Amino acid sequence: MRWIALTIVVVLAAGCSHKEPSRPGEQRSGLFLIEKGGRYGYMDRSGEIKIPPQFDQAAAFSDGLAAVAIASRAGYIDEQGKFAINPQFE
Numbered sequence: 890m891r892w893i894a895l896t897i898v899v900v901l902a903a904g905c906s907h908k909e910p911s912r913p914g915e916q917r918s919g920l921f922l923i924e925k926g927g928r929y930g931y932m933d934r935s936g937e938i939k940i941p942p943q944f945d946q947a948a949a950f951s952d953g954l955a956a957v958a959i960a961s962r963a964g965y966i967d968e969q970g971k972f973a974i975n976p977q978f979e
Contacts, residue, residue: 920968922949929957931970940970 920931920939929947931940946958954965954973962976 920950920955922947922955931955939968940966 920933923930923932923938923942925942928942929944930938930942931947931950932938944957944959945961946963948956950968953968956963957966957976958964959976961979963978964972964976965974967973
């Protein structure tokens with residue numbers, strides 16, 4: 890019983906690690922996070938804008954998805970800019 894409680898604590902601690910927020914220019918995939926006029930989007934290595942700046946907040950891509958926010962609701966987009974998970978989280 891004691892090892893179950895320890896395992897739960899370790900799993901919870903691992904899932905609660907703090908990450909620094911993404912910054913414009915950050916890259917974790919083939920797309921770079923950009924900011925223009927207070928909106929966030931993504932460009933490729935050549936400088937071509939692939940996903941126009943349209944989000945209030947955005948994070949770098951990880952495992953093919955990026956967290957983005959519009960009007961205080963967060964969701965996830967794929968590398969083509971389509972919502973994989975619609976904005977529904979506060």
